Amino acid sequence: MNGFIIAGTASGVGKTVATLAVIRALEAVGQTVQPAKAGPDFIDPSHHAATAGQPSRTLDTWLQGEDGMRRNYYRGTGDVCVVEGVMGLYDGEQSSTARVADVLDLPVVLVVDASAGMESVAATALGFREYALQIGGDIDVAGILAQRAHGGRHERGVREALPDELEYFGRIPPISGLKIPDRHLGLQMGEENSVERDALDKAAEHVRTNRLLDIAREPSRPSLHRPNPARNRxxxxxxxxxxxxxxxxxxxxxxxxxxxxxxxxxxxxxxxxxxxxxxxxxxxxxxxxxxxxxxxxxxxxxxxxxxxxxxxxxxxxxxxxxxxxxxxxxxxxxxxxxxxxxxxxxxxxxxxxxxxxxxxxxxxxxxxxxxxxxxxxxxxxxxxxxxxxxxxxxxxxxxxxxxxxxxxxxxxxxxxxxxxxxxxxxxxxxxx
The missing domain is CATH 3.40.50.880 (Class I glutamine amidotransferase (GATase) domain)
Structure with a gap:
């Protein structure tokens, strides 16, 4: 199963909403989506499940080890796997989004807040791509999803500012109905208060699904795991x-x-x-x-x-x-x-x-x-x-x-x- 990762420049940039919009966009072109989440979270996956109609896989090298994480990825079913990252792309001492991307060799789509910038959005994305080289990593930041970006001149400014090595995968417009209510442990669960479906579908219209499917690729196969026998319990x-x-x-x-x-x-x-x-x-x-x-x-x-x-x-x-x-x-x-x-x-x-x-x-x-x-x-x-x-x-x-x-x-x-x-x-x- 081919896949890609939706990462963020920081926590709170709108990864979850962007992920849900991408899921809806892919479903609209006939793709069955297997959602997944980098890190140990329970709440974001509940929103994935409410949108995609199937449970979201957890991908965390600390919890599972590298082979265990690969096996968990391959237990998913669908045409394409959409993995939501945790925090910012490089944040997290034990199992960052970058670590998950490296182990699975999946390309990264970077969610960048474009609400008050154009050229600076491109500069931010380029910095995230180049940082991997500085730390000796092999993270493929393939391009961006422009969060809270208007159309017209704003969208053109962002696209034209991107260097050739960064793809423009679309935008999440600043429309009502995309906010997920929160409480002390984070966002409310998907079955309690999911994002408005009409708002997601409207946002999904601005996602370039063909470009996303072009970059998606399949991780290497994990080693075989012999399960323990069943017990009459x-x-x-x-x-x-x-x-x-x-x-x-x-x-x-x-x-x-x-x-x-x-x-x-x-x-x-x-x-x-x-x-x-x-x-x-x-x-x-x-x-x-x-x-x-x-x-x-x-x-x-x-x-x-x-x-x-x-x-x-x-x-x-x-x-x-x-x-x-x-x-x-x-x-x-x-x-x-x-x-x-x-x-x-x-x-x-x-x-x-x-x-x-x-x-x-x-x-x-x-x-x-x-x-x-x-x-x-x-x-x-x-x-x-x-x-x-x-x-x-x-x-x-x-x-x-x-x-x-x-x-x-x-x-x-x-x-x-x-x-x-x-x-x-x-x-x-x-x-x-």
Whole structure:
């Protein structure tokens, strides 16, 4: 599958809107688009999925390794893969957009804010192309998408200023309806508040799809990966408005190795009969009252004490705690499995790629084994003085700066989100 990357000069330049417009433009000429996202984000991919009609792949060398990232790319389906970058093209210590482009050998389409410039837009783009040479990289900045560019003289000025080695791939006009509402963890999810379809279609009319298809190319094939065998186990996965941060590859791995049944705690679902439970991240704080009354959380408490394996990530950790205190100082009882009280804050408490080392053999990893993931949360956990942890923090913040993976019975709750390529979910299935 051929592909290309839509990168930005900086965060906030409009990569997501540009990516959605490109997806719509390609669909309008009969192309089936596989969306993807560089970096560990969950929110931008939800907008990709709402527009393209299929899950967005996560591409991150820290989470997956180079071969793992290539394999994840090739698990996608479609005529062309459109990859949205993370932050600015070269930003990111562990897995920048440039790093993803280099490993996959994909061309880069640079989104440049053209709202107040013409020749300077070309100068900016040329600088981004030449910077790769200065740092010894092999990043192919093929051309630009002019964000917030008017037509007529403005568009002609931008196009004429570009040097021959930079292609003009069109523009995203400054029209209403293209803004995505945000909140404390970033943009709202695609299923909550997607970009207006009419506005996207209007913007898509100004994208030069033939030029984009001309530059798209196929990454080299990854090495073969022999999957672990399936087991006769049933895993219950929480999927609702409170638990929505889950990588497609995680569900794929769980389904390949076990029977997966989903349940919605905020909708009053009972906990299904199962051999293990996975609670992904999400927004428990926005639905704390419903969770406090959820019958499945009460059942989780009972089943956990009986030894049912439960793996909770971030939002899952919060739901497994004794209580959740919102920023308005409202306290809600949670499942009470893990000895911690969780409090929400106005500012984020951690944001980083993470590396954890197992300090005991438990769900997710054996003693001494390291796993990689990422953390981004606005809550903190006040844990009991005699609490036990599954992981030492090698990189990142974790729960207390030194440890992550609060554990009780056969339950583990982490602030770290891990990808299927980490091996954590294979270890989880093997423990059931």
């Amino acid at each position: 049933r895993v219950a996965v929480a999927r609702d408005k409170a638990f929505r941060f889950i990588y497609p590859a995680v569900l794929e791995r769980l389904r390949a190795r076990s029977e997966v049944v989903t349940f919605a705690p905020t909708a009053g679902d009972e906990l299904p009969d199962c051999d293990g439970v996975y609670l992904p991240g999400g927004y428990p704080e926005l639905h704390a009252e419903q969770l406090a009354d959820a019958p499945s959380l009460s059942t989780l408490s009972e089943r956990a004490s009986d030894g049912l394996p439960i793996f909770g990530e971030c939002g899952g950790l919060m739901a497994l705690a004794e209580s959740l205190i919102t920023t308005s100082e409202q306290t809600y009882s949670m499942a009470g499995v893990l000895p911690a009280d969780v409090r929400m804050h106005e500012r984020y408490q951690a944001l980083d790629h993470v590396e954890l080392r197992g300090c005991s053999t438990t769900l997710g990893a054996n003693r001494g084994r390291t796993i990689r993931g990422h953390e981004f949360h606005y809550s903190s956990a006040d844990v009991a003085s005699d609490a036990s942890f599954a992981f030492d923090v090698v990189r990142g913040t974790g729960i207390d700066g030194e440890h992550d993976g609060l554990t009780e019975f056969e339950t583990v709750g982490t602030y770290c989100h891990v990808h299927a390529a980490s091996g954590a979910f294979d270890a989880f299935i093997d423990s059931l």
